[in-house]
Amino acid sequence: MDVILDGLSILARWxxxxxxxxxxxxxxxxxxxxxxxxxxxIAILLPATFSFDPIVGLTVxxxxxxxxxxxxxxxxxxxxxxxxxxxxxxxxxxxxxxxRGEGRRALSLAYSAxxxxxxxSVLCLIILSPLLASIAPxxxxxxxxxxxxxxxxxxxxxxxxxxxxxxxxxxxxxFINTIGLHTATLxxxxxxxxNFLASGIDLIVVVLGLxxxxxxxxxxxxxDDSPKAAPVSGGLFQGLGELxxxxxxxxxxxxFGVVMGMIPGVGExxxxxxxxxxxxxxxxxxxxxxxxxxxxxxxxEAANNAVPGAAMIPLLALGVPGEALTAMMLSVFYVHNxxxxxxxxxxxxxxxxxxYLALLILNVMVLVFLLFSTNTLLQVIRIPTRFLxxxxxxxxxxxxxxxxxxxxxxxxxxxxxxxxxVLKRLQLPIVPIILGMVLGRIMEVKLRASMARVKTPxxxxxxxxxxxxxxxxxxxxxxxxxxxxxxxxxxxxENA
Amino acid sequence: xxxxxxxVDDIAASxxxxxxxxxxxxxxxxxxxxxALIGDQTQWKAGKGLLNQPAFWPGIGLIGMTACAALYLAQxxxxxxxAAWDRREFFVWIRCLEYPLWFMAYVFIVxxxxxxxxxxxxxxxxxxxxxxxxARALLSAALMGAVIVVLFKALxxxxxxxxxxxxxxxxxxxNFMILYL
Numbered sequence: 254m255d256v257i258l259d260g261l262s263i264l265a266r267w268x269x270x271x272x273x274x275x276x277x278x279x280x281x282x283x284x285x286x287x288x289x290x291x292x293x294x295i296a297i298l299l300p301a302t303f304s305f306d307p308i309v310g311l312t313v314x315x316x317x318x319x320x321x322x323x324x325x326x327x328x329x330x331x332x333x334x335x336x337x338x339x340x341x342x343x344x345x346x347x348x349x350x351x352x353r354g355e356g357r358r359a360l361s362l363a364y365s366a367x368x369x370x371x372x373x374s375v376l377c378l379i380i381l382s383p384l385l386a387s388i389a390p391x392x393x394x395x396x397x398x399x400x401x402x403x404x405x406x407x408x409x410x411x412x413x414x415x416x417x418x419x420x421x422x423x424x425x426x427x428f429i430n431t432i433g434l435h436t437a438t439l440x441x442x443x444x445x446x447x448n449f450l451a452s453g454i455d456l457i458v459v460v461l462g463l464x465x466x467x468x469x470x471x472x473x474x475x476x477d478d479s480p481k482a483a484p485v486s487g488g489l490f491q492g493l494g495e496l497x498x499x500x501x502x503x504x505x506x507x508x509f510g511v512v513m514g515m516i517p518g519v520g521e522x523x524x525x526x527x528x529x530x531x532x533x534x535x536x537x538x539x540x541x542x543x544x545x546x547x548x549x550x551x552x553x554e555a556a557n558n559a560v561p562g563a564a565m566i567p568l569l570a571l572g573v574p575g576e577a578l579t580a581m582m583l584s585v586f587y588v589h590n591x592x593x594x595x596x597x598x599x600x601x602x603x604x605x606x607x608x609y610l611a612l613l614i615l616n617v618m619v620l621v622f623l624l625f626s627t628n629t630l631l632q633v634i635r636i637p638t639r640f641l642x643x644x645x646x647x648x649x650x651x652x653x654x655x656x657x658x659x660x661x662x663x664x665x666x667x668x669x670x671x672x673x674x675v676l677k678r679l680q681l682p683i684v685p686i687i688l689g690m691v692l693g694r695i696m697e698v699k700l701r702a703s704m705a706r707v708k709t710p711x712x713x714x715x716x717x718x719x720x721x722x723x724x725x726x727x728x729x730x731x732x733x734x735x736x737x738x739x740x741x742x743x744x745x746x747e748n749a
Numbered sequence: 750x751x752x753x754x755x756x757v758d759d760i761a762a763s764x765x766x767x768x769x770x771x772x773x774x775x776x777x778x779x780x781x782x783x784x785a786l787i788g789d790q791t792q793w794k795a796g797k798g799l800l801n802q803p804a805f806w807p808g809i810g811l812i813g814m815t816a817c818a819a820l821y822l823a824q825x826x827x828x829x830x831x832a833a834w835d836r837r838e839f840f841v842w843i844r845c846l847e848y849p850l851w852f853m854a855y856v857f858i859v860x861x862x863x864x865x866x867x868x869x870x871x872x873x874x875x876x877x878x879x880x881x882x883x884a885r886a887l888l889s890a891a892l893m894g895a896v897i898v899v900l901f902k903a904l905x906x907x908x909x910x911x912x913x914x915x916x917x918x919x920x921x922x923x924n925f926m927i928l929y930l
Binding site: 300301304417418420421423424425426427428429430431432435437438440441442443444445466469470473474477637639640642643644646647648649650651654655658660663664667668670671674675678679680689693697700701704 | 766768769772776780783786790791792794797798800801803804806807809810811812813814817818820821824838841842844845846848849851852853855856857859868871872875876879880881886889890893894897901905906907908909910
């Protein structure tokens with residue numbers, strides 16, 4: 254209880270409250286604009302938060318992260334276009350409901366399910382915190398190395414049908430991270446005698462290129478579009494209670510969100526997919542899924558909104574980010590000399606609790622905001638896409654240039670923007686590059702640190718947590734290979 | 750958000766999107782080229798174990814990249830496809846290269862002309878290039894540029910230096926422009 258009060262006292266400042274308000278409302282607006290998304294917004298705002306207090310900077314970004322999916326459900330439900338990529342499954346049942354004239358009901362359900370998922374995950378975090386605080390110190394260098402490796406393996410295998418290219422992109426991320434000065438031997442690696450490469454390639458520059466600039470290029474090159482949605486008539490309060498007709502779906506979906514969020518490298522897509530499939534299987538009317546089933550909408554929204562809170566667990570407890578957004582947040586922690594990991598849980602539990610409580614409060618703020626402002630937000634959706642491209646390109650400049658006023662950083666970001674553009678055109682994933690960079694760095698440092706105490710390869714896994722992580726990696730790879738072989742056998746049988 | 754909405758018949762004819770083969774060849778050439786340079790671009794330190802060698806992690810990355818790129822190219826070559834799609838997509842990539850150039854031009858001009866004037870001119874110019882011709886759209890773009898500058902430089906105090914042209918302004922105005930715009 255004392256820790257909760259300490260956390261509240263950290264939040265009880267006007268600048269933190271303002272940050273929470275701006276982050277959460279800004280996140281909803283950004284999420285509601287198809288083609289922007291939290292990743293782009295966080296990448297652009299990241300350097301601007303460096304001058305803030307750690308708690309203020311993190312609260313703004315956390316607000317955007319935690320609330321963008323709420324906003325993303327609006328265009329998903331009303332115009333069949335997900336505001337953020339993770340709202341894609343929401344269109345399956347949300348839009349058919351709108352076409353039946355049940356847009357208001359669908360939005361109410363989406364908001365209430367999102368709220369339920371968000372609150373559920375934060376409560377899980379608060380309840381699990383003492384357990385995490387006791388487990389986290391058992392993670393030494395070996396365990397963190399294996400957790401990072403597990404994250405990379407999962408980042409590859411979750412991209413079903415694209416595992417080869419996902420693996421390529423992970424290795425590409427690992428390679429980019431090695432460019433520059435090797436601190437242990439003070440030698441240069443792949444700098445081609447160019448001084449600007451000696452300090453390495455900054456993660457934020459890559460993130461801004463891959464997420465923000467590439468999106469600007471996609472929008473500028475693509476067809477111009479100005480989505481239009483009919484206003485929602487009537488209040489949105491009535492539908493909120495309907496969620497309680499489906500307590501099992503809401504709880505199970507939120508549970509999937511929490512579990513998937515906690516596992517590095519998995520994230521919202523897998524959480525959504527599993528919870529949607531599970532909800533369909535246990536439904537009395539599975540045939541209605543994809544055709545406007547309230548349970549489908551709840552499954553999608555509750556699961557994806559439960560992920561942000563849970564994704565903070567590996568980040569805060571181990572310093573291992575699970576996906577691109579938490580990887581960006583790791584940069585903010587480092588900039589402010591707050592080092593996530595077991596020590597943070599032991600020494601700054603009040604700070605950790607403040608972040609949890611900020612997540613809890615922002616969910617309430619967002620719900621209240623949405624209940625009164627949905628029709629106003631529909632105006633934002635109408636921004637023409639190429640105009641949005643101009644806006645993102647201009648904003649991306651602030652993000653990259655303000656880091657260290659380097660023209661080279663901007664050139665590198667432009668190159669990564671083009672790479673991201675090609676990947677998006679080919680519908681290939683971008684996140685593995687970021688995870689490869691961040692987790693690759695962690696693996697390099699932790700492997701070096703752990704080798705001092707390792708005499709034989711078996712020593713590496715002679716501690717219980719290390720052994721469990723190693724077994725998990727082996728099992729996941731074995732199951733993936735088995736799945737591939739099974740699919741190939743099935744294809745051969747079908748072709749024969 | 751993308752104009753790549755293929756017809757159902759096209760999807761049935763090809764499991765890979767157009768341009769995929771060019772992409773596969775490009776990543777294989779780049780990966781193998783970088784791997785060939787590993788001896789030149791990293792050093793071997795005597796007395797250090799393999800895991801502590803500067804080349805170890807770049808090696809892991811590049812060997813993995815080359816192997817995966819080769820596998821990806823093999824998959825791409827095996828997939829049925831429409832050759833015209835590859836060429837058409839390649840030209841879209843070429844067309845996109847214009848926008849990194851716009852971005853870099855903006856980057857080079859800001860330190861000379863100043864953040865506010867450059868942005869207020871750049872946004873309508875790019876908007877015009879993107880196809881917006883009406884005075885309202887161009888004015889909106891200029892206004893958007895001004896708002897971005899005020900928000901980030903004046904309010905959030907991000908580090909964007911004043912333009913060289915600001916030096917010719919009178920003292921009071923010059924300081925104000927350098928600090929806030």
